[in-house]
Amino acid sequence: xxxxxxxxxxxxxxxxxxxxxxxxxxxxxxxxxxxxxxxxxxxxxxxxxxxxxxxxxxxxxxxxxxxxxxxxxxxxxxxxxxxxxxxxxxxxxxxxxxxxxxxxxxxxxxxxxxxxxxxxxxxxxxxxxxxxxxxxxxxxxxxxxxxxxxxxxxxxxxxxxxxxxxxxxxxxxxxxxxxxxxxxxxxxxxxxxxxxxxxxxxxxxxxxxxxxxxxxxxxxxxxxxxxxxxxxxxxxxxxxxxxxxxxxxxxxxxxxxxxxxxxxxxxxxxxxxxxxxxxxxxxxxxxxxxxxxxxxxxxxxxxxxxxxxxxxxxxxxxxxxxxxxxxxxxxxxxxxxxxxxxxxxxxxxxxxxxxxxxxxxxxxxxxxxxxxxxxxxxxxxxxxxxxxxxxxxxxxxxxxxxxxxxxxxxxxxxxxxxxxxxxxxxxxxxxxxxxxxxxxxxxxxxxxxxxxxxxxxxxxxxxxxxxxxxxxxxxxxxxxxxxxxxxxxxxxxxxxxxxxxxxxxxxxxxxxxxxxxxxxxxxxxxxxxxxxxxxxxxxxxxxxxxx
Amino acid sequence: xxxxxxxxxxxxxxxxxxxxxxxxxxxxxxxxxxxxxxxxxxxxxxxxxxxxxxxxxxxxxxxxxxxxxxxxxxxxxxxxxxxxxxxxxxxxxxxxxxxxxxxxxxxxxxxxxxxxxxxxxxxxx
Numbered sequence: 156x157x158x159x160x161x162x163x164x165x166x167x168x169x170x171x172x173x174x175x176x177x178x179x180x181x182x183x184x185x186x187x188x189x190x191x192x193x194x195x196x197x198x199x200x201x202x203x204x205x206x207x208x209x210x211x212x213x214x215x216x217x218x219x220x221x222x223x224x225x226x227x228x229x230x231x232x233x234x235x236x237x238x239x240x241x242x243x244x245x246x247x248x249x250x251x252x253x254x255x256x257x258x259x260x261x262x263x264x265x266x267x268x269x270x271x272x273x274x275x276x277x278x279x280x281x282x283x284x285x286x287x288x289x290x291x292x293x294x295x296x297x298x299x300x301x302x303x304x305x306x307x308x309x310x311x312x313x314x315x316x317x318x319x320x321x322x323x324x325x326x327x328x329x330x331x332x333x334x335x336x337x338x339x340x341x342x343x344x345x346x347x348x349x350x351x352x353x354x355x356x357x358x359x360x361x362x363x364x365x366x367x368x369x370x371x372x373x374x375x376x377x378x379x380x381x382x383x384x385x386x387x388x389x390x391x392x393x394x395x396x397x398x399x400x401x402x403x404x405x406x407x408x409x410x411x412x413x414x415x416x417x418x419x420x421x422x423x424x425x426x427x428x429x430x431x432x433x434x435x436x437x438x439x440x441x442x443x444x445x446x447x448x449x450x451x452x453x454x455x456x457x458x459x460x461x462x463x464x465x466x467x468x469x470x471x472x473x474x475x476x477x478x479x480x481x482x483x484x485x486x487x488x489x490x491x492x493x494x495x496x497x498x499x500x501x502x503x504x505x506x507x508x509x510x511x512x513x514x515x516x517x518x519x520x521x522x523x524x525x526x527x528x529x530x531x532x533x534x535x536x537x538x539x540x541x542x543x544x545x546x547x548x549x550x551x552x553x554x555x556x557x558x559x560x561x562x563x564x565x566x567x568x569x570x571x572x573x574x575x576x577x578x579x580x581x582x583x584x585x586x587x588x589x590x591x592x593x594x595x596x597x598x599x600x601x602x603x604x605x606x607x608x609x610x611x612x613x614x615x616x617x618x619x620x621x622x623x624x625x626x627x628x629x630x631x632x633x634x635x636x637x638x639x640x641x642x643x644x645x646x647x648x649x650x651x652x653x654x655x656x657x658x659x660x661x662x663x664x665x666x667x668x669x670x671x672x673x674x675x676x677x678x679x680x681x682x683x684x685x686x687x688x689x690x691x692x693x694x695x696x697x698x699x700x701x702x
Numbered sequence: 703x704x705x706x707x708x709x710x711x712x713x714x715x716x717x718x719x720x721x722x723x724x725x726x727x728x729x730x731x732x733x734x735x736x737x738x739x740x741x742x743x744x745x746x747x748x749x750x751x752x753x754x755x756x757x758x759x760x761x762x763x764x765x766x767x768x769x770x771x772x773x774x775x776x777x778x779x780x781x782x783x784x785x786x787x788x789x790x791x792x793x794x795x796x797x798x799x800x801x802x803x804x805x806x807x808x809x810x811x812x813x814x815x816x817x818x819x820x821x822x823x824x825x826x827x
Contacts (some may be wrong), residue, residue, distance in 0.1 A: 163821070163822045164822060165789075165790075166789040166790065167790035167791070168756075168789065177790070178782055178790035178820065179782065179790045179791065179792050181759070181792060182756055182758075182790055182791070185751070185757060197824045197825075198821075198822060198823070199821060199823055200792070201780075201794075201821075202792040202793055202794075203793050203795060203796070204793065205777075205793070205796065207749055207759060207762075240824045241824075242824035242825055242826050243824070243825040243826065245825055248794070250794070251818070251821070261795075268740060268745075268747060278825075300740065335726070353726060354723070357727075358727075372719060372722065372726075390719065391719075415716070440716065
């Protein structure tokens with residue numbers, strides 16, 4: 156393996172050493188072999204490079220922007236009265252006027268048919284493109300020929316091109332203002348962020364810990380596997396292609412449709428689990444939904460092919476009176492409206508699912524087995540050492556009682572429940588707003604009968620009444636039966652649900668209770684409090700007051 | 703206007719979006735042509751280099767006999783100057799010429815479209 160250097164103080168007559176660097180990336184590419192590393196000093200490289208040398212599976216070619224002068228600080232002064240400066244390593248096909256004058260597609264860095272090339276710490280843009288009969292159709296910041304060529308970008312920025320990253324795997328990369336696609340295809344995108352474009356992440360195989368903002372047709376469009384990602388705005392937050400795909404632990408905010416699964420099949424197929432839609436016109440279109448929450452949208456938009464066997468329970472939580480300053484998720488979930496906080500996508504899983512939800516971890520691990528390798532095996536050290544991937548913080552939802560008090564309600568209570576006053580016989584202690592559903596995870600000892608009862612008060616019509624529910628296994632499955640994946644197992648016919656709906660008229664306090672007699676540890680899974688229709692599903696909800 | 707259910711309207715919207723996405727993602731005639739060569743089993747890729755200073759890559763030829771297609775790419779450079787001395791060449795553009803496998807298309811030659819002083823400006827992030 157040889158090491159070469161490129162600098163704007165260099166000369167292509169040089170030998171490419173630290174003190175005698177090359178001037179152009181294009182020339183350096185004619186001097187290297189598989190496994191070589193090339194450090195590039197900060198500067199603006201106005202080149203449209205099509206690489207002629209690639210690496211091998213065990214010997215990648217690495218083009219590394221030395222933005223912090225880790226290498227060049229040890230070089231001799233580049234010229235009289237000058238020294239190297241820290242800064243951006245920019246490669247652009249644009250001329251000094253920042254427009255591209257070529258007659259064909261412009262690209263800053265194009266690996267063409269070469270394989271196993273890595274880019275690190277490089278800002279690349281395609282420049283503008285002239286319109287006209289022979290005008291450039293597309294511009295590219297980073298381009299590989301197809302996903303089979305194994306091209307990678309780490310800590311890179313693509314800007315102002317038609318395609319930001321095309322057919323590359325990326326980690327810690329950003330595509331900004333790339334007109335058509337921020338990240339087009341590519342096998343893996345980890346911890347990357349796309350802002351704008353028609354499709355922000357488009358037809359990729361896997362996105363983990365990624366954020367997309369404002370994708371025209373979609374933030375994540377026809378992406379096969381999506382884990383722990385966030386989408387803001389756009390026509391579609393997340394869309395899978397077929398029934399083998401899945402979306403885990405992801406959040407869509409303000410998209411026309413938050414989640415769209417299994418487009419290419421009539422079956423529900425796509426697993427959408429542990430995810431959350433907020434403020435989307437439609438929350439979900441198709442999908443095999445579990446542990447899903449939605450809020451403040453117009454429709455659930457679930458097609459007849461959708462399946463929501465567990466965790467949905469036919470109700471949803473909405474948020475009322477936000478305009479009036481009452482409790483709403485946007486108030487209590489203040490981290491979500493703080494973009495700086497959201498740009499730590501590793502945290503999203505914990506925000507949605509909680510740090511100690513081991514059932515979910517095993518559930519997800521089972522899905523990971525359908526990938527070529529676990530998504531946590533990023534193959535390359537650079538990704539595994541990503542600062543954001545190493546981030547740890549536990550964040551759960553907090554109730555905000557109009558600023559008077561706060562209570563951590565844990566990761567599983569997504570209702571807009573508020574503390575109303577001190578508890579007494581005559582006044583309510585809590586209030587579930589509107590369609591809210593309150594979950595309590597249950598653990599009980601073997602063979603112990605368990606009863607839950609609560610005094611409730613409601614004002615809705617006679618067909619929409621408070622209910623109390625136990626969810627539990629008909630018989631406790633053996634660990635070999637459910638194979639470590641209790642949540643997945645519990646989505647089938649093994650689950651029993653026992654519900655008691657209030658019978659008293661509205662505007663009066665009434666007690667509702669539910670009982671179970673489990674024979675094994677943890678046979679009862681969950682206690683729920685919510686409103687349930689006793690007739691037409693079109694009845695209106697009201698707040699439920701709880702003593 | 704016909705009465706549609708919400709679900710029917712949503713399905714229509716989804717199908718329309720898919721049509722739009724496909725239309726946006728359709729490769730050009732040239733991209734299809736190039737892909738058929740690159741993915742052919744007998745794909746050949748020949749780089750033409752200048753024998754003078756810097757051994758500049760003048761362009762390359764991509765061709766396939768089974769596809770009976772050929773593309774000759776001509777690269778255009780800008781001379782990079784420092785104090786009147788030529789210190790490098792930066793590629794700015796490439797132009798393809800297509801033909802059959804045995805068609806006579808001239809090999810790329812050294813094409814210089816301009817010159818400029820090396821700019822050492824460093825952008826700050």
